[in-house]
Amino acid sequence: MNDSKSDKDEAPRETANFIHHLIDEDNRTGRFGGRVHTRFPPEPNGFLHIGHAKSICLNFGLARRYGGLCNLRFDDTNPTREESEYVDAIREDVSWLGFDWSGREFFASDYFDQLHAWAVELIRAGKAYVDDLGADEIREYRGTLTEPGRDSPHRNRTVEENLDLFERMRAGEFGDGERVLRARIDMAAGNLNMRDPVLYRILKAPHHRTGNRWCIYPMYDWAHGQSDSIEGISHSICTLEFEDHRPLYDWFLDALGVHHPQQIEFARLNLTYTVLSKRKLLALVKNGHVTGWDDPRMPTLSGLRRRGVPPEAIHDFCDRIGVARSNSTVDIAVLDHCVREFMNRTAPRMMAVLNPLKVVIENYPEGQVEEMEAENNPEDPSAGTRKVSFGREIYIEREDFMEDPPKKFFRLAPGAEVRLKHAYIIRCEKVVKNEAGEVVQLICRYDPETKSGQAPDGRKVKGTLHWVSAAHGVRAEVRLYEHLFTEENPGDEKAFPDFTTCLNPQSRQVLPECWVEAGLARAKPGERYQFLRMGYFAADKDSTAERPVFNRTVTLRDTWAKIARKG
RNA sequence: UGGGGCGUCGACAAGCGGUUAAGUCACAGGAUUUUGAUUCCUGCAUGCGGAGGUUCGAAUCCUCCCGCCCCAGCCA
Numbered sequence: 001m002n003d004s005k006s007d008k009d010e011a012p013r014e015t016a017n018f019i020h021h022l023i024d025e026d027n028r029t030g031r032f033g034g035r036v037h038t039r040f041p042p043e044p045n046g047f048l049h050i051g052h053a054k055s056i057c058l059n060f061g062l063a064r065r066y067g068g069l070c071n072l073r074f075d076d077t078n079p080t081r082e083e084s085e086y087v088d089a090i091r092e093d094v095s096w097l098g099f100d101w102s103g104r105e106f107f108a109s110d111y112f113d114q115l116h117a118w119a120v121e122l123i124r125a126g127k128a129y130v131d132d133l134g135a136d137e138i139r140e141y142r143g144t145l146t147e148p149g150r151d152s153p154h155r156n157r158t159v160e161e162n163l164d165l166f167e168r169m170r171a172g173e174f175g176d177g178e179r180v181l182r183a184r185i186d187m188a189a190g191n192l193n194m195r196d197p198v199l200y201r202i203l204k205a206p207h208h209r210t211g212n213r214w215c216i217y218p219m220y221d222w223a224h225g226q227s228d229s230i231e232g233i234s235h236s237i238c239t240l241e242f243e244d245h246r247p248l249y250d251w252f253l254d255a256l257g258v259h260h261p262q263q264i265e266f267a268r269l270n271l272t273y274t275v276l277s278k279r280k281l282l283a284l285v286k287n288g289h290v291t292g293w294d295d296p297r298m299p300t301l302s303g304l305r306r307r308g309v310p311p312e313a314i315h316d317f318c319d320r321i322g323v324a325r326s327n328s329t330v331d332i333a334v335l336d337h338c339v340r341e342f343m344n345r346t347a348p349r350m351m352a353v354l355n356p357l358k359v360v361i362e363n364y365p366e367g368q369v370e371e372m373e374a375e376n377n378p379e380d381p382s383a384g385t386r387k388v389s390f391g392r393e394i395y396i397e398r399e400d401f402m403e404d405p406p407k408k409f410f411r412l413a414p415g416a417e418v419r420l421k422h423a424y425i426i427r428c429e430k431v432v433k434n435e436a437g438e439v440v441q442l443i444c445r446y447d448p449e450t451k452s453g454q455a456p457d458g459r460k461v462k463g464t465l466h467w468v469s470a471a472h473g474v475r476a477e478v479r480l481y482e483h484l485f486t487e488e489n490p491g492d493e494k495a496f497p498d499f500t501t502c503l504n505p506q507s508r509q510v511l512p513e514c515w516v517e518a519g520l521a522r523a524k525p526g527e528r529y530q531f532l533r534m535g536y537f538a539a540d541k542d543s544t545a546e547r548p549v550f551n552r553t554v555t556l557r558d559t560w561a562k563i564a565r566k567g
Numbered sequence: 568u569g570g571g572g573c574g575u576c577g578a579c580a581a582g583c584g585g586u587u588a589a590g591u592c593a594c595a596g597g598a599u600u601u602u603g604a605u606u607c608c609u610g611c612a613u614g615c616g617g618a619g620g621u622u623c624g625a626a627u628c629c630u631c632c633c634g635c636c637c638c639a640g641c642c643a
Contacts, residue, residue, distance in 0.1 A: 015581055015590075043643050078642065135641055142639055146569045149639090180641055190570035192639050201641035220643045244571055244638055265572085267636095272578085278643095320591055322580050324573095327636055331578045334592050344605060379605065410603075419601055453601045464601050533602045560603040 017323040019058070019264055023066060023235060026262065032234040036068030039233050040094065041224070043075045044086035044208075047293045047300045048093040050314065050335075051269040051276040057318035058266070059237055060099040071231055072101040075108045077223045079207035087208075089293075093301040097311050108223045109209045111230055115218045116170070118226065118256055119181060119199055123162045127255055128199060129155055130165035131182050138180070141187070142195050148188035149195045155184065169202055172215045176202050181216075185251065193248045197221055225249030229259045236263040240325065269321070270329040273483035274299045275491045280499055289503055290484070296540075296551045297484045297507050307481065308528050308538025308553030310346075313338040329489060339554045343528060343536040348376045348383060351421065351466040352516040352531040352550070354478055356395035358470065359442045361426060364392040369471070374422040377530075388517055389472035390423050395515045397533075400465050401442060403431060408563060410462035412442070418463040421532060425450040425461050466532040473515040476548040479540065480509040521545050528553070 016024075027034050038059040042052065063070035072094060076082045094101070122128035131154050133141065143149030157165075169179050181200040189195055199222040204215045225248075228236045243265045253260045270276060275284075276299055284290045284298070293300050296307035304314070316338040321330050351374075370390045377383035396412065405413040412418045417427045430443035449456050453464075483504055489495070490502035516531075523529070523539035530536050535555040543549040 017580090021583090041643095045643080075643065081642075138641075139639070144569085144639060148569085177641060182641095192570075194570095195639085198641050203641085217641095219641075224643085240572070241637055242643095247571095267573085320579080322591095324580070326573050326580095328579060331592060334579070337592060340604090349602080378600095378602085408603090421601060423601095425601095461601085463603080466602075530602085530604085533604070556602075556604050558603075563603080 015322075018325065019062065019235070019237065019266065019323060020065070022262070022264060023062070026234070027066070031262075035234050036062060036066035037070070037232055037234045038062050038068065038237055039071040039073050039228065039231060041073045041075045041227075042090050043078075043082065044084070044090060045078075045081045046086060046278045046282065047302055048090055049276055049281065049298075049300045050271065050304065050317075051299075052093075053097060053301060053314050054269045054318050054321070054323075055237070055239075056094060056097055056099060057315060058323055061318075062235065062237070068234070069104065070099070070101060071104040071106055071233070073106040073108065073227060073231065075220060075224060075227070076207070076209065077108050077218050077220050079203060079205045079217060082208055084208045089302065093305075096301065096305060097314060106227070106231060107209060108218075108227050109207060111223065111227055112210060112214060112218070114230065115223055115226060116216075119218075119222070120163065120166070122183065122199075122255060123166060123181075124159055125255065126159060127184050128181055129157050129162050129184055130169065131155075131180050131196075132178070133180075135177060138198070142192065143187070145192070151187050152182070152196070155196070166200075169200065169216050170214075172204070174202055176204055178202060183222075183248075183252075185248075191244055191247055193221070193245050194251070197248060221245060221248060222252070225252055225261075225263075226256070226258070228261045229253055229256075232259060233261040236261045238263060238265055239268040240265045240327070265325070266323050267325055267327050270327070270489075270491070271299060271335070272329055272332045272488045273485050273490070274332065275485070275499060277491060280491065283500070284484075287500070289500060296479070297481050305526075306538075306541065307551050308526075308536065309335075309339055310342050310528065313342045316342065332483070336554050339536065340557070343530060343553070345379050346377075347528045347530040347536055349374075349378070349532050350517055350520055350529045351388065351468055352476070352478070352514060352520065352534060352537070353395040353397055353466065353468045353473075354480075354511050354514050354531075354534060355398040356468075356513065356515050357398040357401055357439065357442065359394050359396050359426070359444050359467070361392050361394070361444050361446045362429070363445045366392055368392065369469075370423075372422045386519060388422060388519075389469045390420075391469045391471045393470035394420070394467045395470055395473065396420075396442075396465050396467050400463075401428070401439065403439065406564075411465060412463070417459075417461050418465050419450070419453050419461045420467050421464050422453070423451070423467070424448070425453070425455060466534070468515040468517055470515075472518050474518055474521045474548060476514045476516045476520065476550060478511045478514045478537070478550045478552065480511065480552045482507050482509075516548060516550075520548055520550075523548055523550070530556075 040056050040059045060070045131152050141150050180198045182196045185194045187195045200216045203217050246263045294302035294306045317335050371387040372390050374388045401412040412428050419425050424446040426444040426446045432441035434440050484507045485502040486504045487502040490499045525539050525541040528538045536553040537550040540549040540551050
């Protein structure tokens with residue numbers, strides 16, 4: 001146990017998970033010399049999402065907890081699907097999460113030479129052979145889940161012939177798919193992965209890093225375990241579906257007689273009201289259901305980032321959900337809670353009116369302006385205060401006024417009093433309507449004695465509203481987001497053969513006519529705020545000083561909405 | 568009739584033969600509040616997929632059964 005000093009910045013809220021137990025046991029027996037070395041091994045063929053964040057936090061977190069190391073390795077064994085743009089995006093996402101791989105950045109393609117040499121070694125040992133069967137034939141020969149497979153007619157070629165054929169594959173003598181190199185294991189194995197898996201295939205495609213140097217490429221199964229071995233990984237953490245592959249990786253490592261990491265599988269993350277499969281995420285982008293990989297409704301790290309989700313909240317989330325081996329679906333409310341908890345502590349409060357309703361304070365002197373002192377964050381006195389301009393005409397939130405309010409409504413209504421946050425108590429005297437009968441303006445009177453927010457006569461005012469001065473506020477666009485899907489589990493292919501039928505038509509609502517307090521014009525993209533009583537928001541990358549744009553990260557908890565809903 | 572896993576509160580998840588079966592989210596009450604926010608209390612599994620068995624004692628061990636997930640890419 002040497003994990004006491006390593007986690008000072010990671011409050012150990014998390015209880016030990018089964019991986020900790022396994023590592024503790026390895027450390028106790030000195031299996032890896034007390035060393036803990038993990039890695040995060042993405043394939044650079046798509047954007048990282050919150051499910052990857054679970055793996056990233058796990059792998060880097062393990063290294064931190066045990067005073068070990070964690071590598072970043074790109075598993076780039078398939079040149080037809082991988083691009084270097086993804087490599088850049090992945091680097092950015094991992095560092096945004098706050099992890100540092102300190103130059104230990106590797107690529108499976110770094111190991112192509114070694115992998116090739118090892119393949120030759122296997123051939124020499126009679127443990128691999130070149131097969132001329134086509135893809136369809138190989139499938140046929142593989143058998144089924146319940147029937148054993150059959151040996152390929154080429155399974156017993158001589159070592160010399162295999163060596164020659166493999167060299168000619170490498171030299172480009174054959175076309176794509178004409179030959180493969182297979183391991184010679186057991187065509188009758190219950191585990192399909194052991195039925196002579198393919199090690200190399202011919203792919204006459206340029207690789208994003210090795211260019212045209214190779215026309216044969218290792219399969220993931222052949223590359224992955226050995227890559228871990230080369231890097232001296234002690235614990236290879238992966239998801240459950242690779243459990244069946246472990247015997248194969250073990251077989252390779254033993255046949256080669258090289259360093260043998262311990263593979264440990266855990267359950268991948270599932271989240272309610274979203275999908276976390278590369279294929280489905282890609283479809284959302286390709287078919288224009290979202291604006292891109294970084295659409296704030298996407299569960300991608302770039303989407304969450306743009307939406308305003310702080311990386312600290314993602315860490316907290318990953319700590320809270322734990323790591324186990326049972327398939328599970330985490331309630332998105334847990335993530336929302338983590339976001340609120342962090343933002344509550346850190347986000348400056350500002351006032352923004354999303355659906356404006358003009359209020360004229362008839363007894364407030366025309367042309368008079370007062371600078372009201374406003375605290376920036378009641379949770380953090382060190383955040384200080386700011387001045388907010390107040391005047392005769394202001395905007396309030398449309399939903400903060402009701403002409404005929406229910407009993408528990410303590411906002412504005414004809415004849416009712418409310419407090420304006422950081423300012424005076426006002427009373428609604430008159431409701432101005434247009435020809436259509438819609439409320440277009442409120443005439444109110446303020447009580448000059450209530451600048452403190454308190455009434456000197458001690459009368460109680462239950463409601464407090466946010467507001468923006470009409471003369472000083474800035475126009476802004478605010479984008480409201482809700483769940484991308486209306487169903488809790490849109491990825492359930494039995495229930496929803498086409499997951500796009502679950503898309504939420506109201507997942508994005510753009511409000512172009514909002515009013516925000518003047519200071520918000522200076523908001524830099526990515527900056528996070530609490531808009532008083534409305535939620536947490538972040539300035540979007542589209543934002544400019546002339547036209548600020550904000551994304552709603554998450555709403556505030558709203559017990560009034562619950563009461564109102566119940567009637 | 569193949570191989571590999573998993574089943575503890577609505578959702579996650581501790582628990583590893585002796586605990587009143589942790590904690591978190593959600594939910595429901597209540598208190599405080601110039602954000603109906605925050606914060607703070609309180610409640611929320613005589614029960615651990617089911618049935619047997621072992622034991623003084625079982626969520627934890629054994630047996631059988633039931634349910635769910637993964638595997639037949641020259642994808643990762």
